[in-house]
Amino acid sequence: MTTRDDSRRLMMAALDGEINPDQRRQLDRLLADNPDLRDEWERMGRVKEVTSSMAYREPPEEIWQEYWVSVYNRCERGVGWLLMTLSTVILLSWSAWQVIAAMFADSAMPLFLKLAVLGVAVGAIILLVSVAREKWFVRRKDPYREVIR
Amino acid sequence: MAVEICESDADLIRRAQDGDRAAFGFLVERYMKRAYYSALGLVGSPEDARDLSQDAFARAYRARQTIDPDRPFFAWLYQIVRRLCFNFNRDRRSRREKLRDASLWLAEEAEARAPAPGPSRVLEKSELCRTVRQAIEELPEREREVLVLKEFEGLRYREIAELVGIPIGTVMSRLYTARKHLAAALSRTVTVRQGEESGR
Incomplete structure (x- = not known):
């Protein structure tokens, strides 16, 4: 018993030259018995004829000459961006620490302002740790991480 | 140089993992x-295909320590390429950009090989090719991917299944659905053409 899926797969295999003699005989029988399938087979044949006459447009040859250089530059710039980002984070954190320490050392500054600054700093740290922990957890446990979203 | 190019992928990967950029x-x-070409088939724009494929190599270089030298390198790289391309298409759709014209990346190659047909036949053939190119642009990306790998890269079902990570039966089903869509587009064009000819 041949299902509709089977007959479709046989047609595809025949069009693409990936059919064996037994399957070919099976397909021929199906085509002889089923006019609808024969119509579909003819339509698919026309599609194959048109797509077989098409090919990728070739890009200019210069693309291949400059290709590796572009990839190399990207690799190099990736390292540059990473270093710059890390260094910026360190510098900003250190500057923020210096500013906060200076504010707390200043006896003329009102207490509520010191508490507000402390609140901002602690809040930012909690947010940062929370987001980092969530990202790390999702990265480890997400069963769909291989699924392209 | 020639000796080095003859090296196996596995040897080159091991050397790259040891820090050899060359x-x-x-x-x-x-x-x-x-x-x-894989990227071109997925995004349809030569500039974007170049950009995305180069980006894939740069990412592969950064992740080179995770490559298994004993497994096919291109199959691993292809996963990065297709992921970048699918994400690119998703972003492009979300920005409501129009898809590119497939005539930018697909050409009729058989013209040079086939014996010269009459002018009306050439016109008809061009029209059919244009119809099919447009229909390819409208295919869902999973079906388009399989069709492009089969038709324009000439891969066998087994190779497509390995690259895309799906069973061979699914490759054939996706090809069937894609071709059915193209067949419907072709039938519409042929019907319109016949209507025009009978009206003359």
Whole structure:
């Protein structure tokens, strides 16, 4: 018993030259018995004829000459961006620490302002740790991480 | 140089993992065309295909320590290429950009090989090719991917199944659905053409 899926797969295999003699005989029988399938087979044949006459447009040859250089530059710039980002984070954190320490050392500054600054700093740290922990957890446990979203 | 290019992928990967950038360069030169054309089939724009395929190699270089030298390099790279391309298409759709015209990346190659047909036949053939190109642009990306790998890269079902990570039966089903869509587009064009001819 041949299902509709089977007959479709046989047609595809025949069009693409990936059919064996037994399957070919099976397909021929199906085509002889089923006019609808024969119509579909003819339509698919026309599609194959048109797509077989098409090919990728070739890009200019210069693309291949400059290709590796572009990839190399990207690799190099990736390292540059990473270093710059890390260094910026360190510098900003250190500057923020210096500013906060200076504010707390200043006896003329009102207490509520010191508490507000402390609140901002602690809040930012909690947010940062929370987001980092969530990202790390999702990265480890997400069963769909291989699924392209 | 020639000796190094003859090296196996596995040897080049091991050298790249030891910090030899030139070895990675040889891998890039070996697979750049396949990566470019794979991306081209998925995004349909030569500039974007070049950009995305180069980005895929740069990412591969950064992740080179995770490559298993004993497994096919291109199959691993292809996963990065297709992921970048699918994400690119998703962003492009979300920005409501129009898809590119497929005539930018697909050409009729058989013209040079086939015996010269009459002018009306050439016109008809061009019209059919244009119809099919447009229909390919409208295919869902999973079906388009399989169709492009089969028709324009000439891969066998087993190779497509390995690259895309699906069973061979699914490859054939996706091909069937894609071709059915193209067949419907062709039938519409042929019907319109016949209507025009009978009206004359």
